[in-house]
Amino acid sequence: MAESMRGLKRSHRCTEVSSADIGSTVTVMGWVQRRRNLGSLIFIDLRDRSGLLQIVFDENSVGSDGFAKAETLRSEYVIAVVGKIQKRSAAVNENLKTGDIEVIAESLRILSESDTPPFHIEENSQTKDEIRLKYRYLDLRRPDLQRNLMLRSKVAYLMRDFMAKEGFIEIETPVLTKSTPEGARDYLVPSRVHPGSFYALPQSPQLFKQLLMCSGYDRYFQITKCFRDEDLRADRQPEFTQADMELSFVDVDDVLDVNERLLKYVFKEAIGVDVQIPLPRMTWQDAMNRYGSDKPDTRFGMELHDVSEVVKDCGFGVFTGALENGGSVRGIAVPGKASMGRKQIDKLVDLAKTYGAKGLAYLCVNEDGTYKSSFAKFMTEEELAALVEAMEGKPGDLLLFAADKNKVVWAVLGALRLHMAKELNLLDPNQYNFLWVTEFPLLEWSDEENRYMAMHHPFTMPMEEDWDKIDSEPGAVRAKAYDIVLNGTELGGGSVRIHQDDIQEKMFEVLGFTKERAWDQFGFLLSAFKYGVPPHAGLAYGLDRMVMHMVHADSIRDVIAFPKVKDASCLMTEAPGTVDEKQLEELGLAINLPEETTEEE
Template sequence: MAESMKGLKRSHRCAELSDRQVGEEVTVMGWVQKNRNKGGLVFTDIRDRSGIIQAVFDETDEALREKAASLRSEYVVAVRGKVARRSGAVNTNLATGEIEILPSELRILSESETPPFPIEENSRTKEELRLKYRYLDLRRPDLQRNLILRSRLATLTRQFLAREGFLEIETPVLIKSTPEGARDYLVPSRVHPGNFYALPQSPQLFKQLLMCAGYDRYFQVAKCFRDEDLRADRQPEFTQIDMELSFVDVEDVLDVNERLLASLFEEILGEKVELPIPRMTWQEAMDRYGSDKPDIRFGMELTDVTETVKDTSFAVFRGAVEGGGTVRGLNVKGQAEMPRKKIDKLVDFAKGYGAKGLAYLGILPDGTIKSSFSKFLTEEEMQQLIGAMEGEPGDLLLFAADETRIVWDVLGALRLELARQLELADKDVFRFLWVTEFPLLEWNPDQKRYTAMHHPFTMPYEEDLEKLDSDPGSVRAKAYDIVLNGNEIGGGSVRIFDPSIQSRMFEVLGFTKEQAQEQFGFLLTAFRYGVPPHAGLAYGLDRLAMLMAKEESIRDVIAFPKVKDASDLMTEAPGRVETSQLEELGLAIRTTEQPL
């Protein structure tokens, strides 16, 4: 039967105890991790969020020892007693491994059924079961460390930005839906039948309005929502560290954020971030790594061999060049003798990213060439290609030939896959990179129009403004992403603050004046009353916490995450609602017959 605390007060968390408390009377409270009855002695490991402490019940109080023997895993207990040095072997795996508690009192505050899986670090239990019982999964020490790290990340960010003169201001969660970007989550209005709010994908428009309102420096730890397909680093609801600054340009934003990142990594992980963080333009990143978020912990960069192979007899290479495309390659050092079966798997992998195939050339240690296309090249052409790739005996050269964008995608993904297989990226290293000068616009072949690569409020480089009408695809944006180990952890831009430039931007994007006014009229009106130059940036807090915790999925740093179909296995959300609720909202569920 559960007992009450009856005035008993916890004096310490379990792992806060050390040999400094030897001889002191303490009270700890937590969950039974393990209970071992050795006849005359009962050893009980008590766990809370700080860690584990061992309590040893001996024969000096038979009733107390028998009570301790009745304990089971996950019982909630309170133990009062004296701290002593361990009488047995020291446990070097525990922070409290040199001490133990000799109890004088034990209270069973709550009993527990046998859990559906062990509460232990690095659990091998299937994730679906753990998420169904997430409240138990969250007791695991590794998940608790992750959430403590996340909490510190948010707290230290707030403290740093407050010192830098930022004001924390909350923006609305029920907003107006806008057509650009990912799909919105919609919320029907009861008071305005047939009308809907949207949940914010970001606080973008409101933080710009705060700059119009004169608040100068704003930040928010903001909950955001996107109705999109999920991956390991995406959730339908996520958290941003969002900021906006007035009277600034690119350099000012990058400076304050470099210092923020350096502060966070030193205080939380003890890692020193070398400043300034390296920078690379979008064009250079794509040409060298095939990615706008390159992992620079290892080399294996792309090499453009278009000029070298454009006149060869190999139809795949020549055809790509004649069609306005490109031929590029990767030099995989020391892998010339990779088995054909493994190369075939790489070919299949490349096809998954749009490649029609993958040409390969291995330079064996004795200088012999094994290749899928050598018969189409003369000896001189082969040597020129090897030279262009800086190939040496032992190297495996892989080539993709197609439209430039496809070649970037294929080789960029292949580079990361090979790095994973060959363990080229040091998991204990943090390498930051700013990627700058993104294209302002990208062509959408389905909609047959340009769309904003970031959003419609991003400022073009002033020297590129004249090309907005004549060559919009070549206009560069004052946009910047911060990349860590091949992951985009944040992004932002200088905003358009000139109404005439904003109007031109809407025109290029295919908005009529009426459409622009309907969707963004409140912002355009605000711009008529004096708006300062401003810029901002937002981090994905979940993704940043994931990387700092060295986890593979953001689900491991979020307390109650969703799974891939955006459902919650624990609460079984989303769920059906009462017909009366739908009627009150003026909604009806229409069912459609599924095709056989």
């Protein structure tokens, strides 16, 4: 039966005691991790968020009633113990912070009993994710997850500390706002008092932080929740936390400078990693040409080679056909994989097809200098030798080639490069390679929409030297946009914003907005810009992704207290769920679900 805490006050967390406290009487509270009954002695491993502490129940010290009570203890019971710290009577446990001491219990209170948990509370649990997430409140007791969330808390504090010292003001922006047409899908919230109208949950505080610059706050910062109704993956959730900032009277270098110093401070103070600044920079075009990705992992080589010129006159129609259609032929050299079997290569071909390729060409450079290739019969020995030389191929290398439109070639080889790096164990989790990717295209063509779309958002400033191409060659206009990349993950991104009326109006025109539509969607911002707007720029980090890298987690769910699963549902609360008909009536809503098709249909 549960007892009260009346008259008791915790003096220490479990690992806040040490050998320096030997002889002291302490009051500790927590969960029973494990019980060992040796007859005359009962040993309990007591757990709280700080770690484990061994408690010893001896009938001489705790009394017969206390000893009998200790015999009833089970895993996850919540207890309070008063006792004296002494040096361990048995062998020291080098794996525990408190491994050289123990507490001899003098009194015990059972504050709460526990049913048998559905899984054992332990580090690096092998329990299925579905079970752990259904009982997330138990999963969160695991020491590794608790360390993750405590580190996350520390990172948030360090960011706030740094930003405050740099003159940033923390300001909250609205969560119920207006839907915008660009970007990912919004989560919509129906309005009861405005029937037929909807709020949108913010994908980012973008428009509000720009308005704050118009309002003269100069430097804004916020750690805030954002929402995007998009498909999930290992580093993406429908609701996520963003560390957001905006600065006035700055250009690209000013934003990058303050953020490099922020990263150096946070990584050093949080996990002891010394980030060397200034960080390297690479243009978007170079990143795509060298790595096939705008968020390249630079911890290893295996860079792309453009061999279009080398194969333009060869007899292999796959290569020449791609070039005739305005594409390119590129490849990567995988060291030591020339002996890879046909079945393994076929799996690489299947992987390439998932990224849009029609196939994948390969050439093995054997140790004796001979070649084995899927296209050798279409090329002369001299052409093959020239191709290997252009690829900087060495004996033992496997050369993989993609031939298609650049967008497909980059996607295929970028994915294969990462896949093979994992196969070769080239990804050191303790190496932190930061990189700025700059000069993104301002616009990208959407076949689906049959128009240009903003690669970032409609308020991104073009590079001045490219602006004269906006009508004749809009796809060639670069943006004053920048992403911060860590080990192949985009940690954050931002841009210099447009603050001139004429450029903003032209941007809307290029994006296919009529003047009326632009004012309908963004009128409050455009109106504010008529009253004196400073040049401004900003950046936002995905806080979850940053902490995920710091703790070497495989999934972003391991650094979020209550995450969603792949279909954006919560296994613990069973959200989303249905609502009462009365609520729908108040909102003027009716549910019109598509009829399920039968097997006969």
